Amino acid sequence: MAGDSFDLVVIGAGPGGYVCAIRAAQLGMKVACVEKRATLGGTCLNVGCIPSKALLQASEKFHEAGHGLAAFGVKVGKVELDLAAMMAHKDKVVDANVKGVEFLFRKNKVEWVKGAARIAGPGKVAVGERVLEARAIVIATGSEVSPLRGIDIDEKKIVSSTGALELGAVPKSMAVIGGGVIGLEMASVWQRLGAKVAVVEFLDRILPGMDGEVSKQTQRILARQGIEFRLSTKVTGADKGGAGVALTLEPAAGGDKSELKVDVVLVAVGRRPHVEGLCLEEAGVALDDKGRIATDAHFQTSAKGIYAIGDAIAGPMLAHKAEDEGVAVAEILAGQKPHVNYDAIPGVVYTWPEVAAVGATEEQLKQAGTEYRVGKFPFTANGRARAMNMTDGFVKILADKATDRVLGVHIVGPNAGDLIAELALAMEFGASAEDIARTCHAHPTLNETVKEAALAVDGRPIHI
Ligand code: FAD
Numbered sequence: 001m002a003g004d005s006f007d008l009v010v011i012g013a014g015p016g017g018y019v020c021a022i023r024a025a026q027l028g029m030k031v032a033c034v035e036k037r038a039t040l041g042g043t044c045l046n047v048g049c050i051p052s053k054a055l056l057q058a059s060e061k062f063h064e065a066g067h068g069l070a071a072f073g074v075k076v077g078k079v080e081l082d083l084a085a086m087m088a089h090k091d092k093v094v095d096a097n098v099k100g101v102e103f104l105f106r107k108n109k110v111e112w113v114k115g116a117a118r119i120a121g122p123g124k125v126a127v128g129e130r131v132l133e134a135r136a137i138v139i140a141t142g143s144e145v146s147p148l149r150g151i152d153i154d155e156k157k158i159v160s161s162t163g164a165l166e167l168g169a170v171p172k173s174m175a176v177i178g179g180g181v182i183g184l185e186m187a188s189v190w191q192r193l194g195a196k197v198a199v200v201e202f203l204d205r206i207l208p209g210m211d212g213e214v215s216k217q218t219q220r221i222l223a224r225q226g227i228e229f230r231l232s233t234k235v236t237g238a239d240k241g242g243a244g245v246a247l248t249l250e251p252a253a254g255g256d257k258s259e260l261k262v263d264v265v266l267v268a269v270g271r272r273p274h275v276e277g278l279c280l281e282e283a284g285v286a287l288d289d290k291g292r293i294a295t296d297a298h299f300q301t302s303a304k305g306i307y308a309i310g311d312a313i314a315g316p317m318l319a320h321k322a323e324d325e326g327v328a329v330a331e332i333l334a335g336q337k338p339h340v341n342y343d344a345i346p347g348v349v350y351t352w353p354e355v356a357a358v359g360a361t362e363e364q365l366k367q368a369g370t371e372y373r374v375g376k377f378p379f380t381a382n383g384r385a386r387a388m389n390m391t392d393g394f395v396k397i398l399a400d401k402a403t404d405r406v407l408g409v410h411i412v413g414p415n416a417g418d419l420i421a422e423l424a425l426a427m428e429f430g431a432s433a434e435d436i437a438r439t440c441h442a443h444p445t446l447n448e449t450v451k452e453a454a455l456a457v458d459g460r461p462i463h464i
């Protein structure tokens, strides 16, 4: 094969693209991965999952030192914030992760082609002057921040998630537009560090798409921590004239306007597929009605030999979903028959306590007319949670009424993001609530709430 001929050219080195490239190389393919950012790892490693979790972890420690340790009999002196050091921690974590992908590319002999790619014809990807020949092309170009009409993001006073990960000082006040995942995670970071944060959400609830009970409980807990919520409210303007920003707020249903003055505004109203500059139309790659690349069940686009995965296509915009699709498409190209089970993809919101879910919500089951039973167990009744002083929240298991098969699990509580793994595995194996209830769970662990919730599905929890 000539130097510029590849079995596979992947466009984009986020979790979808880099994992796809590595898996294809493992399967013996000659692979190039084109990335226009200066570092590998995509949104997730550079400006998404990883830096946000580094700041969530660090800000949680700061908050705990100031507010949580005394209850354990640990006296600390004056707790002071060194924001520069906290940011340095975040940057170090990002650096280690993106360099890790570089190492993995070298190890697996994936060629990293630097620059912006466009599709230049069947089996051809152009990067600057260079044209790569490819037997197959995978588009993994991810997503970008959705703008909000009338609100000009300058990444200083009005920031996207990227700017919110890099503020040079703790603002006195902050408005977060959008009560979704990014909004709540970044609101948590800056609220813990001392900002007075208000979340403005268009709908009448936060975390739309998650189980209603979970979203209500999460709002209650975050409000108790000091975050203010303005639901059913839309932002219709932003004036950057003075020292801060004056937002114009309007009830979503219409009515009298009001003003909210803050130092910094975060716009977190969603993300949209990033497909600009790829020359998709010329290549015959169709988009769906939401501007995502349309694919069939095997990730094939409307153009033969061109596949797409991750945030650029339909489905939840999650790193692990992109990764699983990356593996699947590489295996399909190698003649295997992989499958991504979209019914068992966990989602986690890394607030404190965390929020985690897998499978159907109660609202979805009702809408589908599925008969189900609910088992719930609160962390207040769990010994380990009491020992940790972290008793907020519950585990809620939804199981099919006739077969007892687990259809969905929703958790608000300490380490919910880790607890959900057991349930994703259970769902992958088609487990019943009874299977979980009869599995021995170590004592004393937070996981015992999962067992108790499973017992509660059948009305026989022991500890409540
Ligand atoms: P991306 O990671 O967006 O990568 C696409 C890459 O393609 C980019 O590097 C881009 O530069 C490159 N690219 C685009 N066009 C071209 C081109 N023409 N030529 C060359 N390169 C190109 N998900 C989770 O699961 N857990 C989390 O905790 C989480 N936290 C998040 C926090 C924030 C603040 C944000 C913004 C997102 C978060 N996400 C999280 C979502 C997660 O980052 C995405 O779902 C994931 O990155 C999608 O992976 P991807 O490979 O599809 O695309």
Ligand code: NAD
Pocket: 148, 177, 178, 179, 180, 181, 182, 183, 185, 200, 201, 202, 203, 206, 207, 208, 233, 234, 235, 268, 269, 270, 271, 316, 317, 318, 347, 348, 349, 350
């Ligand atoms: P989102 O879709 O989760 O939330 C956006 C919120 O903004 C919604 O609640 C929506 O109703 C609201 N909204 C929309 N327009 C509005 C308006 N004009 N005024 C007020 N509110 C408005 O989107 P996001 O929080 O921006 O996150 C983007 C993507 O990134 C998500 O799909 C998410 O999956 C991913 N992400 C995941 C994680 C994680 O897994 N922990 C973390 C961050 C981001």
